[in-house]
Amino acid sequence: MIDLLVVGAGLTGLYAAWLAAQKGARxxxxxxxxxxxxxxxxxxxxxxxxxxxxxxxxxxxPHPYALIGPRTVDQALDALLTLLAAEGHPYAGSLDVNLLLPTAAGATIEAAYAPAALAGVDLGNPRQMAIGGFLGFRDFDSTLAARRLSARLGESITAIDLPLPPPTSQRDRYATDLARLFEDASWREAAARAWRSALVGVSHLGLPATLGFQHHQQVWQDMQDRLGLSIFEIPTLPPSMPGLRLEWVLRHACQDAGVDFVEGSRAVGRVTKPHARARVAGAVALTAGGPRAFDAxxxxxxxxDLLHGGLVARQDGLLQESVFDLPVVHNPDRSTWVSPRASDTQPYATFGLRVDASMRPLDAHGQPLYSNLFAAGxxxxxxxxxxxxxxxxIGISTAYSAVEAALA
Ligand SMILES: Cc1cc2nc3c(=O)[nH]c(=O)nc-3n(C[C@H](O)[C@H](O)[C@H](O)COP(=O)(O)OP(=O)(O)OC[C@H]3O[C@@H](n4cnc5c(N)ncnc54)[C@H](O)[C@@H]3O)c2cc1C
Structure with missing residues (x-):
């Protein structure tokens, strides 16, 4: 018998599954x-x-943070940050002051914590900073990033296009291709040799986030040593290596903790047991071998949310929760779902399940639908x-709260 069945393999699901398994839950x-x-x-x-x-x-x-309280947010972050450091992918930052990080478009984003290579940027001191792009890598434009960041900071930041050593590629390269090349020490040496002359006078270099994958931390350190300057990473267009590294660490942590995976299967309904209507008894998933009930x-x-399958907009206009058809908070008038201004919070992104402080989905009267069904993220x-x-x-702290309640 499974103690906890988690549906979903995003940040929320992977973190929740790892947390539950390392607490001893099947x-x-x-x-x-x-x-x-x-x-x-x-x-x-x-x-x-x-x-x-x-x-x-x-x-x-009903904001999720108000339901769970700041202490849970702290605990959830602590658990994740400890894991990331133990797995050799340390994050830097704090809840006291947000980090200000540059984006590929020369804008800035705020985050409490970021991978050390992203957090290594010092926007307060742009004088000897340069932003490097790679010739032939279309997902990062150093000139655009440097120009817009210069305007934002009121200081001129140099853009440099750096050549990529062989092998050449017959197609456009993705960040994942470059990360693979960076994992090779001899390729790194060739890159450092090819770049040194272009980097004279630069002491702080921003590069698209491509510095390795599994061995990212060593790759980052090694490139700084070879070039004799500090390097910070800037997130690129998808596929985003910092996101993929986080996913990789969580997947491995799940496997190490003993989480079982059934992937490529859509959960489509709940398992019910007679005389236990206030509880779910598991979920039914469409596996390669046909529908299968997983008791839990x-x-x-x-x-x-709507973008990844948690919510589904049906042709008849109804918005449905995809697994158990739970009630969804939303505006039934579809013409209101999308704002014409791309920069606005899109109304559809606020739709979802109403939950209690234990993250149990609620009915129209504010009562938990099932005592052992939880939602997060x-x-x-x-x-x-x-x-x-x-x-x-929200993803990790609601997952933390739900796992605590589910295993209590
Ligand atoms: C178009 C788009 C743009 C994004 N842009 C950004 C961005 O700019 N910045 C940023 O930080 N994040 C971005 N994200 C990521 C987004 O923020 C995350 O999706 C969000 O954090 C929610 O994470 P989550 O773990 O709750 O769910 P998700 O990451 O959405 O994961 C949901 C998981 O559930 C699975 N699933 C859904 N329904 C079922 C079902 N019935 N049966 C089985 N499996 C199911 C999916 O396959 C997936 O594994 C973007 C996502 C999308 C889709």
Missing amino acids: TLLIAYGRGGLELSPGTLGVAAGTSPREQLAAFKR DAVLLATG GLIAGARRAEEGSRQG
């Missing part, structure tokens, strides 16, 4: 696809503003994640 994770980590900069955004800790105290119910003591939905209503800069903070 844990199964079912997902039909990968989550959104490869689309994310790999940072841990908790709340935008100068101090995430101060912002946290200001959220009101508790189920945690970490299926994300992008699936939960009550937040404006993009505007609040709270995506990852």
Whole structure:
């Protein structure tokens, strides 16, 4: 018998599954696809503003942060940061002051924590800073990034195009291709040799986030040593290496902790048992061998929002929760779902499940639908994640809260 069945393999689901398994729970994770980590900069955004800790105290119910309280956010982050450091992918930052990090478009993003190579940027001292792009790598334009960042900081930042040593490629290269090349020490030596003359006078170099994958930390350090300057990474267009590294660490941690995976399978319904209507008894998933019931003591939905399958807009206009058809907080008038201004928080991104402080989905009267069914992450209503800069903070802290309640 499974203690906890987690549906979803994004940041929320992977973190929840790892947490449960390392607490000793028999844990199964079912997902039909990968989550959104490869689309994310790999940072841990908790709340935008100068101090995430101060912002946290200001959220009101039904916002997920107000339901779980700041202490849970701290505990959830601690557990993840400890894991990341132990796995050789340390993050830097704090809840007291947000990091300010450059993006590939020359804008800036705030995050409480970021991988050390991203957090290594010092925007307060742009004098000897340069931004390097790679010739032939279309997902990062050093001139655009440097020009817009210069305008933002009021200091001139140099753009440098650096040649990529052989092998040449017959197609456009992705960040993942470059990360693989950087993992090779002899290729790194060739790159350092080819770049040295272009980097005279530069002491702080921003590069697209491609410095290795599994051995990223060593690759980053090695390139700094070879070039004799400090390097910071800037997240690129997807596939985003910092997000992929975070995903890789979490997947390995799950496997080490004993989580079982059933992937490529869509969960489509609940297992019911007679005389236990207030509880779910597991979930049914469409596996390669046909529909299969997975019995479990508790189920945690970490299926994300409309973009990743947690919510599904049906042709008849109804918005449905994809696994158990739970009630979704949303505006039934579809014409209101999308704002014409791309920079606005899109209304559809606020839709989701209403939950209690234990992350149990609620019915229209505010009562938990099932005593052992939980939801976390992008699936939960009550937040404006993009505007609040709270995506990852909500994902991991609601997962933490749900796992604690499910295993209690
Ligand atoms: C278009 C797009 C743009 C994004 N841009 C950004 C960005 O700019 N910055 C950023 O930080 N993040 C970005 N993200 C990532 C996004 O923030 C995350 O998706 C979000 O944090 C929610 O994470 P999550 O773990 O709750 O769910 P997700 O990461 O969405 O993962 C959901 C998981 O559930 C699985 N699933 C869903 N329904 C079922 C089902 N019925 N049965 C089985 N499995 C199911 C999916 O396959 C997936 O594994 C973007 C995502 C998308 C899709």
